[in-house]
Amino acid sequence: MHQRGYITIRLGDCVFCGFCSAACPCEALQLTPEGDLLYEKTRCTQCALCVPACPVCAIQLADPSSESALGT
Amino acid sequence: MKTIEEINRKIAEKKAVVVRADEIAELVKEEGFANAARKVDVVTTATFSPMCSSGAFLNFGHATPGVKIAKTFLNDVEAYSGLAAVDAYIGATQPSRKQGTRYGGAHVICDLVAGKPVRLEAEGTPTDCYPGKRVSTIIHKHDINEATLFNPRNVYQNYNAATNSSSRKLLTYMGTLHPHYQNITYATSGRLSPLFVDPCLRTIGIGTRVFLGGAHGFVAWNGTQYQVGSEHSGDIPVSPARTLALIGNLKQMDCRFLRPAVIQGYGVSLFVGVGIPIPILDEEQFRLACVENDQIFTKIVDYASPDHPEVARLSYAQLRSGKAPLQGKMVRTSPLSSLKKAQEIAGVLQEQLRAGSFLLTSPVQPLPDGPEKIKSMPRMEG
Numbered sequence: 001m002h003q004r005g006y007i008t009i010r011l012g013d014c015v016f017c018g019f020c021s022a023a024c025p026c027e028a029l030q031l032t033p034e035g036d037l038l039y040e041k042t043r044c045t046q047c048a049l050c051v052p053a054c055p056v057c058a059i060q061l062a063d064p065s066s067e068s069a070l071g072t
Numbered sequence: 073m074k075t076i077e078e079i080n081r082k083i084a085e086k087k088a089v090v091v092r093a094d095e096i097a098e099l100v101k102e103e104g105f106a107n108a109a110r111k112v113d114v115v116t117t118a119t120f121s122p123m124c125s126s127g128a129f130l131n132f133g134h135a136t137p138g139v140k141i142a143k144t145f146l147n148d149v150e151a152y153s154g155l156a157a158v159d160a161y162i163g164a165t166q167p168s169r170k171q172g173t174r175y176g177g178a179h180v181i182c183d184l185v186a187g188k189p190v191r192l193e194a195e196g197t198p199t200d201c202y203p204g205k206r207v208s209t210i211i212h213k214h215d216i217n218e219a220t221l222f223n224p225r226n227v228y229q230n231y232n233a234a235t236n237s238s239s240r241k242l243l244t245y246m247g248t249l250h251p252h253y254q255n256i257t258y259a260t261s262g263r264l265s266p267l268f269v270d271p272c273l274r275t276i277g278i279g280t281r282v283f284l285g286g287a288h289g290f291v292a293w294n295g296t297q298y299q300v301g302s303e304h305s306g307d308i309p310v311s312p313a314r315t316l317a318l319i320g321n322l323k324q325m326d327c328r329f330l331r332p333a334v335i336q337g338y339g340v341s342l343f344v345g346v347g348i349p350i351p352i353l354d355e356e357q358f359r360l361a362c363v364e365n366d367q368i369f370t371k372i373v374d375y376a377s378p379d380h381p382e383v384a385r386l387s388y389a390q391l392r393s394g395k396a397p398l399q400g401k402m403v404r405t406s407p408l409s410s411l412k413k414a415q416e417i418a419g420v421l422q423e424q425l426r427a428g429s430f431l432l433t434s435p436v437q438p439l440p441d442g443p444e445k446i447k448s449m450p451r452m453e454g
Contacts, residue, residue: 015120015331015343015410022247022257022406023336030404033392035411053248055122055333055341 004046006062009039013058023053073354076434079113083428088113090425092418093264093350096362109358114432115350116421117266118283120413121259122333122341124245125225125296126164128181128322131217132192132207134158139196139204145169146180146190146211153194157202161222164332164342176340178332181221184213185285185325219322221285221330225295227346229267229314230302230370233258233391233405235383235398238376243337247408249375253383255404256372256396261414262365262388266348267314269361271307275351277435282318283347283421285330288430289320294439301444305369307360310385314439318346329417345413347421351432365389372398 018031028043029050051059082088091099093115100108130151132141135158144151144160148168151160166177183190194207213219235256236242236249243249247257262268270276280291295315302309329345352358366389373380383399390396391405424430 016412017120017122017343017410018257018407019247019335021404022249022255022408025250027404030394031407031411033394035407035415049248052336055335056331056343057334 002048002052003061004048005064006041006044006046007039007048007050008060008062009037010058010060011037013056015056015058017055019053019055020050020059023049025049074113074352076351076353076432079351080431082113083425083431086426086428088425090114090116090422092415092422093117093269093361094415094418097364100362105358105362106355109352109355112352112358114425115269115352115361116347116418116425117264117269117350118345118347118414118417118421119227119261119265119409120329120343120345120417121409122245122335123223123226123344124165124341126181126221126223126342126344127177128162128184129218129220129222130160130162132158132160132211133215133217135204135207137204138202139194139207140199140202141194141207142197143195145193147175147183148191149175149177149180151177165340167340173334173339176332178340178342181322181342182327182330182332184219185322185330186327187213213323221289221318221320221322221325222292223295223316223318223344225297225315226318226344227266227295227316227348228260228312229271230309230368231259231312232371232373232380233386234375235372235403236376237374237383242375244375245335245338245341246375247406248336253399253401253403255406256386256391256398257406257408258370258388258391259408260370260388261409261411262368262392263363264411264414264418266346266350267316268308268363268368270350270357271309271360273314273439274357274360275353275435276316276348277438279433279436280348281431281433283345283417283424283430284318284320284325285322285345286326286328287320287324289318291316291435292319293317297446298440299443299446300441306367308363308368310369311371329413343410345417347417349421349425349430349432365392
């Protein structure tokens with residue numbers, strides 16, 4: 001079953017491809033023109049559709065008790 | 073006018089002037105076109121994209137008693153065994169028997185590169201010369217004789233961007249395509265992409281040394297689905313055209329530049345990092361290398377229709393900006409090819425050339441000037 005929630009992005013595993021950005025329906029995840037990944041939490045609706053869309057498993061559901069953010 | 077030999081002498085003396093393709097515009101602004109053209113010896117280009125047309129030839133060495141392997145499984149992923157007794161080809165997209173597309177050939181390849189143990193299970197067809205029936209063992213990259221990465225096709229010269237006219241979301245190898253033309257996905261590193269910088273393959277041919285997955289590999293042949301007759305805008309085709317077949321020693325590769333991918337709704341693939349040095353032999357080569365994203369166009373095609381009709385045409389400058397016009401509105405654009413990794417690879421190659429540890433090769437044969445157009449599979453009769 002698909003779970004919802006805020007996400008954590010492990011930047012060490014991220015390849016900055018953009019599959020997550022394509023999956024995100026609310027434009028919370030975007031690749032900048034320079035190729036960096038931008039996560040705007042204020043836009044995030046916690047749908048977590050980016051989690052299965054990430055081809056390298058760099059995005060995970062965040063621990064609900066912690067603040068989600070870009071990780072390392 | 074310079075020759076490859078002259079540039080190689082400068083590389084060996086650590087005096088070569090090497091710039092990344094995405095740094096040229098700044099250099100031209102500072103020095104002027106003619107000065108910059110004279111000064112630059114090599115331009116580095118790169119790409120880092122999922123490339124399904126990937127796999128590895130492996131030779132396991134002979135067992136005792138010998139086994140003529142007919143079926144091979146590596147970590148439960150089947151490798152093609154219709155080769156010699158202990159040779160196999162593990163394809164990147166092959167799914168695991170038990171895990172399906174959560175683990176596949178690309179993962180096996182990367183586990184080998186990482187030095188992890190891989191379980192080999194094989195069944196043989198007993199013969200007088202190979203009496204053994206099966207093999208079950210653990211292999212590492214250092215235990216096996218050869219591990220050779222081979223891309224039948226890589227480094228696409230342009231690729232159609234994707235959108236979706238239908239009313240349902242599509243999960244494709246081009247990523248998630250939202251309904252009613254809500255987004256576009258595209259797959260290239262734009263002006264850093266090798267075959268945009270040398271669009272007519274003046275310097276790239278069979279035998280060209282390249283950076284492949286962290287090692288030094290070579291252009292082995294033209295890639296599959298190679299075609300030269302695609303419509304052009306300026307020097308550059310606006311749809312898929314030339315491709316390269318690449319080969320390199322998997323044992324020397326690096327997990328930073330070779331990554332397994334699981335594409336939702338599609339399956340397993342392999343991100344392959346490729347870097348190609350473009351020698352600046354003359355002013356014309358430099359002019360070609362100065363290409364900018366606003367001069368490179370691609371077709372936007374509709375994945376909701378089986379024949380993928382063109383619905384728009386946009387430049388990579390527009391696509392890279394994050395929003396582009398489609399069907400009368402501005403829609404979100406997402407890359408599927410990593411610009412950041414491509415920049416990293418172009419930078420590593422630049423450093424190797426500056427340090428004298430990567431020498432250029434002259435092609436032993438140019439790549440073909442045809443066919444004009446690739447063939448489609450014949451329709452089934454009846």
